[in-house]
Amino acid sequence: MAWRFKASKYKNAAPIVPKPEVCIRDICVxxxxxxxxxxxxxxxxxxxxxxxxxxxxxxxxxxxxxxxxxxxxxxxxxxxxxxxxxxxxxxxxxxxxxxxxxxxxxxxxxxxxxxxxxxxxxxxxxxxxxxxxxxxxxxxxxxxxxxxxxxxxxxxxxxxxxxxxxxxEHPEVIQSLSWKGDGKLCATSCKDKMVRILDPRAESPISLVAESHQSIKDSRVVWLGDQNRVLTTGFDAARLRQVIIRDLRNFAVTEKTLELDCSTGILMPLFDPDTNMLFLAGKGDTTISYLEVTDKDPYLIEGIRHSGEQTKGACLVPKRALRVMEGEVNRIMQLTSNSVIPIMYQVPRKTYRDFHSDLYPETNxxxxxxxxxxxxxxxxxxxxxxxxxxxxxxxxxxxxxxxxxxxxxxxxxxxxxxxxxxx
Structure with missing residues (x-):
């Protein structure tokens, strides 16, 4: 099928790790x-x-x-x-x-x-x-x-x-919550191994419920922008780390289940709806994975992985703060035990003299x-x-x-x- 051969603009986005003097150092975490x-x-x-x-x-x-x-x-x-x-x-x-x-x-x-x-x-x-x-x-x-x-x-x-x-109405601890991009609905992951869709303005707020990851270990949910799809990370019954994508139109059935590894680190999913770039940073891991989310099989396409310091926490920087004249399409702030490391994801281009509008759709x-x-x-x-x-x-x-x-x-x-x- 033709779409399989369509090259992604962000396929070769690579993590650029700064020199130590550009990081925030000697902190206490x-x-x-x-x-x-x-x-x-x-x-x-x-x-x-x-x-x-x-x-x-x-x-x-x-x-x-x-x-x-x-x-x-x-x-x-x-x-x-x-x-x-x-x-x-x-x-x-x-x-x-x-x-x-x-x-x-x-x-x-x-x-x-x-x-x-x-x-x-x-x-x-x-x-x-x-x-x-x-x-x-x-x-x-x-x-x-x-x-x-x-x-x-x-x-x-x-x-x-x-x-x-x-x-x-959640019978156990809510572990994560994420809003749809248009602000109408939110999704939750819960310790009862279920994922739910809520409309707080409806008479019956909980509209959809489905079985999620089969371990009681931490699960996270992130809404995929304005799409009618949510992504969760967690562990299966054998304690393998998983990524699951669900479509609201057939919520009980998983659209994609990706088995990862048996590491114990809780996966923090960081998603950018403008580029469909997904980053998986595991607490205690020394690697941060990059995957591109698509709306067709295989749904998750692996990109270049970053290896470095052990992660204590991570977040994305808002698009307004990016160095767009250097081809920076995303930036992760990685929290370690003694530093904050800004990891720049750059799309290679011959020159960055001009603004590459194809890399930067309009953003909120x-x-x-x-x-x-x-x-x-x-x-x-x-x-x-x-x-x-x-x-x-x-x-x-x-x-x-x-x-x-x-x-x-x-x-x-x-x-x-x-x-x-x-x-």
Whole structure:
């Protein structure tokens, strides 16, 4: 069939590991028994667990490097281990954290980063004596936060600072949650070995349920962009690591099951919907796999694998922060026991003098008109796309940097002292 011979633009994307002096070094990272990735990035900052307790976070500029002092300013986030952290897609300085202390907190990172330690959040929510497992921001609605604690999924409206949705139908601990790109549905993986599809605005939120990986060890789920497909990672009954793809139109039957190896490391799936590039970073592994996701058999095509330091955590950098004039199509921030390593995935070209538009489809921008209240009332609205072409950017050759505007917890038109810094 002709499609089998269609060459992928990203087939030869190769990991470029920087020199040690370009990495963040001499940091202190412990081993945390959490469902989180232990690191998160916006277009302006990276944040990661600090010290063995993990209750504090280091927050640094996205392009920071060099040795770090043990006495540098920290975000003293919680009284117990931070289990999950996530930046807002619309405010580069807005960070959400969840913890074993049963609290969800939202933080504002100043424009210049942390010049002194911070311990006072913008707002805080209690999960009723249940350890917070995951937390994050809605992909299309501004100031709408989600979290999971044990078998409960919650939505929080940051403007009203109220819980707007709660569902307790999962019989075991929710291990992972991921939203569809259009923000209408979300998927969960659970310790009961099931994967579920939820519509929080429906009368009966759980719409689809299917048996997933047959081990109770950690499973992760990631929605494949705007597609009607979800991907999960986990372990089979023999404790082999697996990747499974499911189509919502035939949810009970797996579209693709890929058996990997017998390593014990929990796989963290990192997916870029613009390029369909999937990265599998295993906790404790020294390799990071790259696969391309397709909509036809074989569904998963293996790319060039990265080998290096042992992974403690990993995340993708937003597309707005990529070095597009160097052919960088993705960047993984790899957290190790003593460093953060930016791994650049570059598509080889004869020259990078010009912008290669074929490598960079328009991507979600940093502005949305959809509010949390509107979404909760049934309104859907796509996030406007932006070009990554430097010639088409608002600031010319400068990186795309969002202006954060009014603080989301204050009414529109509030005084300047209650506004976010422009990051």
């Amino acid at each position: 412990g081993s945390y028994q959490t469902y989180g990735n232990n690191i998160a990035a916006s277009a302006a900052f990276i944040a990661f667990n600090w010290e063995h307790a993990g209750s504090s976070l280091a927050v640094l500029p996205i392009d920071d490097c060099g040795r770090k002092s043990k006495t540098m300013p920290l975000l003293h986030a919680h009284s117990d281990t931070v289990t999950y952290l996530d930046f807002s897609p619309f405010h580069d300085g807005l960070l959400a954290t969840g913890s074993q202390d049963c609290l969800v907190k939202v933080w504002h990172i100043p424009e210049k980063g942390l010049e002194s330690s911070i311990s006072n959040p913008e707002c805080s929510f209690s999960t009723k004596q249940r350890r917070v497992e995951t937390v994050g921001f809605h992909p299309t609605a501004d100031c709408l936060l989600w979290s999971t604690a044990m078998g409960c999924v919650s939505l929080w409206d940051l403007t009203s600072q109220q819980e707007s949705f709660s569902n307790n 921008g940093f502005k949305t008109e959809l509010t949390a209240t509107q979404w909760l009332n049934g309104v859907n609205m796509a996030v406007p796309k932006i070009s990554l072409d430097p010639a088409k950017r608002e600031l010319g050759e400068q990186p795309i940097i969002p202006r954060l505007g009014p603080k989301p917890f204050s009414s529109t038109g509030s005084s300047a002292e209650f506004s976010f810094d422009k990051v």
